[in-house]
Amino acid sequence: MSGHSAERSPYKEAVWIGTGNMGLPMAKNLLRSGIRLGVHNRTPQRLAPLLKAGAHAIADLRGSLSGTPLVFTMLADDAAVKETVLKEGGLLDSLPQGGVHVSMGTLSPGFVLELSKTHTERGQILVSAPVFGRPDRAEAGTLTIVAAGPQKTLESLLPLLEHLGSPVFCVGEDPSLANHIKVLGNFTLAGLLETLAESLSLARRVGVSPEQLVEILDTALYRSPVFRNYGQLMAREDFQPAGFRMRLGLKDVRLVQKEADRVDVALPLADLLHAGFLAGIHRGMEDWDWSALGQVRAEDAGAARKK
Amino acid sequence: MSGHSAERSPYKEAVWIGTGNMGLPMAKNLLRSGIRLGVHNRTPQRLAPLLKAGAHAIADLRGSLSGTPLVFTMLADDAAVKETVLKEGGLLDSLPQGGVHVSMGTLSPGFVLELSKTHTERGQILVSAPVFGRPDRAEAGTLTIVAAGPQKTLESLLPLLEHLGSPVFCVGEDPSLANHIKVLGNFTLAGLLETLAESLSLARRVGVSPEQLVEILDTALYRSPVFRNYGQLMAREDFQPAGFRMRLGLKDVRLVQKEADRVDVALPLADLLHAGFLAGIHRGMEDWDWSALGQVRAEDAGAARKK
Amino acid sequence: MSGHSAERSPYKEAVWIGTGNMGLPMAKNLLRSGIRLGVHNRTPQRLAPLLKAGAHAIADLRGSLSGTPLVFTMLADDAAVKETVLKEGGLLDSLPQGGVHVSMGTLSPGFVLELSKTHTERGQILVSAPVFGRPDRAEAGTLTIVAAGPQKTLESLLPLLEHLGSPVFCVGEDPSLANHIKVLGNFTLAGLLETLAESLSLARRVGVSPEQLVEILDTALYRSPVFRNYGQLMAREDFQPAGFRMRLGLKDVRLVQKEADRVDVALPLADLLHAGFLAGIHRGMEDWDWSALGQVRAEDAGAARKK
Amino acid sequence: MSGHSAERSPYKEAVWIGTGNMGLPMAKNLLRSGIRLGVHNRTPQRLAPLLKAGAHAIADLRGSLSGTPLVFTMLADDAAVKETVLKEGGLLDSLPQGGVHVSMGTLSPGFVLELSKTHTERGQILVSAPVFGRPDRAEAGTLTIVAAGPQKTLESLLPLLEHLGSPVFCVGEDPSLANHIKVLGNFTLAGLLETLAESLSLARRVGVSPEQLVEILDTALYRSPVFRNYGQLMAREDFQPAGFRMRLGLKDVRLVQKEADRVDVALPLADLLHAGFLAGIHRGMEDWDWSALGQVRAEDAGAARKK
Structure with a gap:
């Protein structure tokens, strides 16, 4: 060092x-x-x-x-x-x-x-x-x-x-162990995105401010720059330019699904993410930030797209 | 103060x-x-x-x-x-x-x-x-x-x-706003549990140490006491005595599902959690810590139960 | 008689x-x-x-x-x-x-x-x-x-x-037994709709004719008026006027979910249907036939809506 | 002929x-x-x-x-x-x-x-x-x-x-069209199995006779040898010897998932089946009939295994 x-x-x-x-x-x-x-x-x-x-x-x-x-x-x-x-x-x-x-x-x-x-x-x-x-x-x-x-x-x-x-x-x-950890790490981030996407989508429908929700939960529970950062991107619907593109998110989910399937493990959360990112890509969000998963879930809950 | x-x-x-x-x-x-x-x-x-x-x-x-x-x-x-x-x-x-x-x-x-x-x-x-x-x-x-x-x-x-x-x-x-936030907060915690449960279950199958995975991801990404705490409980299969019982976890998931359904919102992650907690309860984990969701996913992936 | x-x-x-x-x-x-x-x-x-x-x-x-x-x-x-x-x-x-x-x-x-x-x-x-x-x-x-x-x-x-x-x-x-059977029967129909919806959505993407698929599968396997009827409605995208409205489909899925939850049973397929009908309703299909679940899945797979 | x-x-x-x-x-x-x-x-x-x-x-x-x-x-x-x-x-x-x-x-x-x-x-x-x-x-x-x-x-x-x-x-x-249809056909059968598995699992919990349910629904709705046959196998928990082994069911689900992923289509029902068959295989049902998916869902709902 x-x-x-x-x-x-x-x-x-x-x-x-x-x-x-x-x-x-x-x-x-x-x-x-x-x-x-x-x-x-x-x-x-x-x-x-x-x-x-x-x-x-x-x-x-x-x-x-x-x-x-x-x-x-x-x-x-x-x-x-x-x-x-x-x-x-x-x-x-x-x-x-x-x-x-x-x-x-x-x-x-x-x-x-x-x-x-x-x-x-x-x-x-x-x-x-x-x-x-x-x-x-x-x-x-x-x-x-x-x-x-x-x-x-x-x-x-x-x-x-x-x-x-x-x-x-x-x-x-075994060199591949490092890649397993990297792939799993990205999967946990995508899991956080799904969690935030569903939470904020419901928050909006019941009249809770998404930004306040992220602020409170980070203060009360997470105290995590990653939680706060993705939460704020999603709360502000700030998906462009992308920090990490949705199609790369899909690629990473496919990686973890492939590894899991190879060892006979089912990952229902990865399956949700796979479907969510694909839906987003078919709706034209391919090059948006992968936190636009929040937009996919919001649209499925009846929200219109912000111009 | x-x-x-x-x-x-x-x-x-x-x-x-x-x-x-x-x-x-x-x-x-x-x-x-x-x-x-x-x-x-x-x-x-x-x-x-x-x-x-x-x-x-x-x-x-x-x-x-x-x-x-x-x-x-x-x-x-x-x-x-x-x-x-x-x-x-x-x-x-x-x-x-x-x-x-x-x-x-x-x-x-x-x-x-x-x-x-x-x-x-x-x-x-x-x-x-x-x-x-x-x-x-x-x-x-x-x-x-x-x-x-x-x-x-x-x-x-x-x-x-x-x-x-x-x-x-x-x-x-509106007093109910505070409860919406509490319910959503607990839902995000349960989402974290699902994410960890699937990740650790796969980690074990591919030879990655669950404890090392949690340590690395918390250092690299989360820096969050909540992530580290639940990750360690799950990595150590340390589910008893419970900090928060699985049947209370189920109760909270049902709360968020009910609120979501009332406003016509689907929460696929909550559905996964509902099924996961129910499976755990039917397997005798009712009074284990709700992080025992990790045990449910591990068993579904072929792991035996630790005595 | x-x-x-x-x-x-x-x-x-x-x-x-x-x-x-x-x-x-x-x-x-x-x-x-x-x-x-x-x-x-x-x-x-x-x-x-x-x-x-x-x-x-x-x-x-x-x-x-x-x-x-x-x-x-x-x-x-x-x-x-x-x-x-x-x-x-x-x-x-x-x-x-x-x-x-x-x-x-x-x-x-x-x-x-x-x-x-x-x-x-x-x-x-x-x-x-x-x-x-x-x-x-x-x-x-x-x-x-x-x-x-x-x-x-x-x-x-x-x-x-x-x-x-x-x-x-x-x-x-017990009079409620009859209603359990009715509710379960409708749930199986909705399960058939999901099965057809996903199958036809994939068929279209790989170049298989949806109508021919339904014809072949009914001849080869099902020999069932229900399979043929719903399959044809979905293959022809013939969703209006409705025989049974999507919002009634949602009502029936909610019935089966409620009964299942009451006895601590998870129904992952019912959860999929719940999300699918809600997505359709938020996209304006409330009064379409419930077989328009096929349209929901097709859109999620990138298909445009037929005028 | x-x-x-x-x-x-x-x-x-x-x-x-x-x-x-x-x-x-x-x-x-x-x-x-x-x-x-x-x-x-x-x-x-x-x-x-x-x-x-x-x-x-x-x-x-x-x-x-x-x-x-x-x-x-x-x-x-x-x-x-x-x-x-x-x-x-x-x-x-x-x-x-x-x-x-x-x-x-x-x-x-x-x-x-x-x-x-x-x-x-x-x-x-x-x-x-x-x-x-x-x-x-x-x-x-x-x-x-x-x-x-x-x-x-x-x-x-x-x-x-x-x-x-x-x-x-x-x-x-194009010769592969025939195989698409075969793969899709098997997927619809697996979809029927999931539908039956969840329905019968709930039926048992609420006191409805599984055999009567199958009889009634086939008479009232399906009139289909396939529905009746699989329904009866599942109602009678008659999974051995296998007509079609669970591990072949898993193989077929993987085929349809692979084809779907190749054309960017998500199949949430196939994902459920994938998880269900894997869970069954990890519980020792590899060589049981694939209708033993009914046993998997029943166990997740708290049923014991029949000797």
């Missing part, structure tokens, strides 16, 4: 792939550790702020990674990781034996398990380290990081990861 | 009815305001600690209230209030014109609305002031109080109510 | 109250038994066809029933029966000791149980005999009748009831 | 793969058309009755199909078809150009679409012709067959298919 962390890390150089809204500030914070960092993005223009901060650009991943034992990816989904890692000439081919791939995106646990086996077959190591937090926390270096992978590798990475956020929770040797 | 509050209140004496786990410490705190307090309970033995603290016992409510313009009730449900207030010789008959009934129990909004009309017809005033918080917060005088009734009456009561908890939220002239 | 039935019935005269779409043809068929029939309706103009068929009008129920030991009611709901039977000067007051009230409407089982007790206290007998079938079957005298009440009374009524429909199922001494 | 059908069919010989409970009687009926039939099964002992009836055994599929332009498969699921058709040396390799594969099992529509493309690439034709009916109807040649594929091919097959059942519904050129 402090300046000497990089000294404790055995890694002197690394490569960072993926510089979207989250990846960019994360890479910037990693640079502060003093590590030599090559950066790559599908849209190279996005790299400018990092080059200014001391990183060097990597135009072509082929070959250029062969000497680099440490590569971070911060990519949107399974498909993007497949494209970057698994296709011919991808990371799998260019990472050296003993090299470490730290995947920080929100991927499906099942895919991470497969990916881990594939890396192992090549003598490489996968660490999965998805994060909780929006871009502002990425910027501030205060993300919560959930990391899983071989213990010694995790220990060697900690001094670096602590530049991106803390605490870093190490949750086991 | 401070020692001089009682001086600001126009009331020099009052009667307190109902000294259960919540009512007893609340009445004790009210005594600290310096008010002269008569106390009554169906089981008179429960009054001892209050008498020691300076209250006087009221054996028979009939007549003895005729000179007292202020009566608090802290009773379990609509039925108990009907018994105490509405039956012949009850509070309705003994309270003088202009007298104030402050009802602090968790009653149904529909009943409170009726009760308010009945008091008004007799020239009396109903204030509804349900509370959030368990006995420990009642003891500490840190309940959250949601009060509704005629504004001037509310103002005259504030110096007294602040001995029981703060903040006191005044939410309108 | 044949012409001599009336001879076997000990009743030579009776009164019929309620001549709506169902009551009118039922009363007409009862006349065919040869019984002397007084008829009454809130809107007396509705009586004309019956007077022509040989009935006599009863303008005022007060007193005029005191000599009549047998009164049929075919009324819309609990409220209408309360109005006609329970209020001062109602049927309860004018029916003689030993008189029989045959209630043929769709009432709530709980109310029928109360009503039965009330009649018994007056030395009167309640028989509950709700029917299955639409006006066309009432006309044809082919209703299915479910009757419950004291066995001897039922036997004495059979020759009359068989003019209204057959078979007549006698299901026990 | 009569003896001269085979004369109208251009096919003089065919191969039949898969002789389980359904496949065996179907193949036997096909022999009656007069066609020369080679038969194959993973467990060759199962072929005996067919050899006696005039078929010849095919021990190894490799090569032996190269001259046969017509192959029927009646296999359990996608996996079995993959094994038989797609793996090296499978049907795909041995069927000649212009050859026809008639797949009669219950496969997922998505897989059939893929399979159809694969056959087309080899210049082969896929007809999908799943059936409705249990082994008794297969035996009697009264299955309902839903067929989809190129119209001319369908026409040439009709004289043969009519030996297996009638009517044969031809539903379009």
